[in-house]
Amino acid sequence: RSHRKIDEELFDELEEILITADVGIVSTMKIIENLKEKAKDKNIADPYDIKALLKEEVKNIMLSSVDNNYIKLEPTPSLILVVGVNGVGKTTTIGKLAHNIKISGKSVLLAAGDTFRAAAIDQLMEWGNRANVEVVSHQEGSDPAAVIFDAIKKAKAKNIDVLICDTAGRLHNKSNLMNELNKIFRVVEKEYPEATKEILLVLDATTGQNAINQAKVFKEVSNITGVILTKLDGTAKGGIAIALQAELNLPIKLIGVGEGIEDLQPFDVDIFINSIFE
Amino acid sequence: MIFESLSEKLQNSLDKLRGKGKITEKDLDLALREVRLALLEADVNYKVVKDFISDIKARALGSEVLESLNPGQQVIKIVYDELTNLMGEKEEKLNFSSKPPTIILMCGLQGSGKTTTSGKLAFNLKKQNKRPLLVACDVYRPAAIKQLEVVGEKVGVPVFSMGTNVNPVDIAKAGIEHATKNGNDVVIIDTAGRLHIDTDLMEEIFTIKNVTNPNEILLVLDAMTGQDAVNVAETFNEKLDITGVVLTKMDGDARGGAALSLRSVTHKPIKFVGMGEKLDQLEPFYPDRMASRILGM
Numbered sequence A: 001r002s003h004r005k006i007d008e009e010l011f012d013e014l015e016e017i018l019i020t021a022d023v024g025i026v027s028t029m030k031i032i033e034n035l036k037e038k039a040k041d042k043n044i045a046d047p048y049d050i051k052a053l054l055k056e057e058v059k060n061i062m063l064s065s066v067d068n069n070y071i072k073l074e075p076t077p078s079l080i081l082v083v084g085v086n087g088v089g090k091t092t093t094i095g096k097l098a099h100n101i102k103i104s105g106k107s108v109l110l111a112a113g114d115t116f117r118a119a120a121i122d123q124l125m126e127w128g129n130r131a132n133v134e135v136v137s138h139q140e141g142s143d144p145a146a147v148i149f150d151a152i153k154k155a156k157a158k159n160i161d162v163l164i165c166d167t168a169g170r171l172h173n174k175s176n177l178m179n180e181l182n183k184i185f186r187v188v189e190k191e192y193p194e195a196t197k198e199i200l201l202v203l204d205a206t207t208g209q210n211a212i213n214q215a216k217v218f219k220e221v222s223n224i225t226g227v228i229l230t231k232l233d234g235t236a237k238g239g240i241a242i243a244l245q246a247e248l249n250l251p252i253k254l255i256g257v258g259e260g261i262e263d264l265q266p267f268d269v270d271i272f273i274n275s276i277f278e
Numbered sequence B: 001m002i003f004e005s006l007s008e009k010l011q012n013s014l015d016k017l018r019g020k021g022k023i024t025e026k027d028l029d030l031a032l033r034e035v036r037l038a039l040l041e042a043d044v045n046y047k048v049v050k051d052f053i054s055d056i057k058a059r060a061l062g063s064e065v066l067e068s069l070n071p072g073q074q075v076i077k078i079v080y081d082e083l084t085n086l087m088g089e090k091e092e093k094l095n096f097s098s099k100p101p102t103i104i105l106m107c108g109l110q111g112s113g114k115t116t117t118s119g120k121l122a123f124n125l126k127k128q129n130k131r132p133l134l135v136a137c138d139v140y141r142p143a144a145i146k147q148l149e150v151v152g153e154k155v156g157v158p159v160f161s162m163g164t165n166v167n168p169v170d171i172a173k174a175g176i177e178h179a180t181k182n183g184n185d186v187v188i189i190d191t192a193g194r195l196h197i198d199t200d201l202m203e204e205i206f207t208i209k210n211v212t213n214p215n216e217i218l219l220v221l222d223a224m225t226g227q228d229a230v231n232v233a234e235t236f237n238e239k240l241d242i243t244g245v246v247l248t249k250m251d252g253d254a255r256g257g258a259a260l261s262l263r264s265v266t267h268k269p270i271k272f273v274g275m276g277e278k279l280d281q282l283e284p285f286y287p288d289r290m291a292s293r294i295l296g297m
């Protein structure tokens, strides 16, 4: 609907857009408050300008994603550890990443650190095939830290540029599973201190406000360096990314836009914001 | 404060009413504003919240709430009743066919928990002395068939598969024939995850439905789903006329507002909740318990 003047109805409508995009009520209210103030300060009378101002406002919140939206792989060797709750797209994203990095000319090795979920290892092996990258794996049920340990040894021996480690999906409120993750971090720190590290949290764009809890807790147990937002090819807008920046200052680095090997893209703040308001 | 639970929030706002004795319509609006915020924080869909709040207000004004000596109690009762209403009234069981095999078709977005839930259902039915068969119709996701086979093995239920080079519609048909021949009285069809806006894959599952004529079409939905839950549930329901919902990953700390949203747009019951990754972690859904939990009562 188009508004002829700036009134409460217009602000309500903007509020609705943000909330239905999963920005969350707390962040939304803050954003709208600021918007009202700025509109007043700047004497804005045209509703069209209000929308532009709102986009600017959101973009300001997300600045760390603008400056910091790349995966750091230099100096090599480097290690990427991928974590997140169940079913968000970790293993698939690793397949896409492996492919991307491989075709950029670097050597890649994968570690099948999910030894828990049924056929998680076979799934990663299949992605290894597709990306034409080797996979280090143990048996289902074995110690994931031991898999990572072996993979690091192999990466060193073969002078691999980038080692990417899969981990089992785990809910952040399960302390035993989060402790298991800690053990993996310790192995990485101890065995591969020289590696450039990225610890990437994968979040599903269809997730609502719980994504903040997820990010908060994963950030507490590890030095998360960035977020990958998957499943943006659906109708969910992934507005949770805004709250994530506002509250935790976690940059979004990559987005998943499908199930194919090419469906991984750099995060572009402007495209992201425009899709919320389209 | 953001992480305060919905029940606490509702409770707090209603406690304010409760302490006051007689209240005005303005007091009621203030309390309902808090209820609204709490519901939105819980991921209940924006429009669903809007309708919910206006229903509550209408009922509160229509009753004797404002005049009553204990308005808080009355508002709590109205909120509780409405919540319970929205989520259904009683425990909903699976439909079984009078002429076996009973067909259960699983559907949902990628990663929602279909394959795991198929295994859980198979285990559950086996314990009820049924002879289920799992049918592997996900030919797209890497190692999806293997995953179902591992799950089937864990619960001691056979898995019918035809590899990845056969059309899922044909696999489903062949699976049912196999079940009939082998005396399996329940067939659980695991399907690939698909986006509700993926017209090709939605058409595929629609065809699977038409050729298998399922007794149950269960939409598997992640309890962490945000505002988009209504679009997903509405579209799957329009296309497939689902018979129920399984809400997974309820062992997490998501508030599960999606439960309210999808109930109110589809009017289909939530039949089970997933409470963990293990195959015995499937529980019935009790709407009244959920409402009580939400309200902290």
Ligand SMILES: Nc1nc2c(ncn2[C@@H]2O[C@H](COP(=O)(O)OP(=O)(O)OP(=O)(O)O)[C@@H](O)[C@H]2O)c(=O)[nH]1
Pocket: A084, A085, A086, A087, A088, A089, A090, A091, A092, A093, A114, A117, A120, A167, A168, A169, A170, A230, A231, A232, A233, A234, A255, A256, A257, A258, A259, A263, B110, B111, B141, B193, B195
């Ligand atoms: N539409 C869409 N589907 C995706 C995307 N990324 C992953 N998926 C699908 O989501 C489902 C789950 O992906 P996985 O990679 O297995 O997720 P995971 O986080 O490794 O899951 P667990 O290991 O079980 O915790 C699969 O069906 C993937 O094909 C995406 O960007 N878009």
Ligand SMILES: Nc1nc2c(ncn2[C@@H]2O[C@H](COP(=O)(O)OP(=O)(O)OP(=O)(O)O)[C@@H](O)[C@H]2O)c(=O)[nH]1
Pocket: A086, A087, A117, A169, A171, B108, B109, B110, B111, B112, B113, B114, B115, B116, B117, B138, B141, B144, B191, B192, B193, B194, B220, B248, B249, B250, B251, B252, B273, B274, B275, B276, B277
């Ligand atoms: N914590 C928890 N995890 C669950 C639950 N149900 C499923 N999962 C996990 O969620 C992830 C995805 O489950 P799947 O059964 O592979 O999901 P799916 O819908 O078949 O996925 P696709 O076939 O890729 O669409 C796995 O890691 C499961 O172990 C649950 O109730 N609680």
Ligand SMILES: [K+]
Pocket: A231, A232, A233, A234, A235, A236, A237
């Ligand atoms: K989207």
Ligand SMILES: [Mg+2]
Pocket: A090, A091, A092, A114, A120, A166, A167, A168, A169
């Ligand atoms: Mg995985």
Ligand SMILES: [Mg+2]
Pocket: B114, B115, B116, B138, B144, B190, B191, B192, B193
């Ligand atoms: Mg599956």
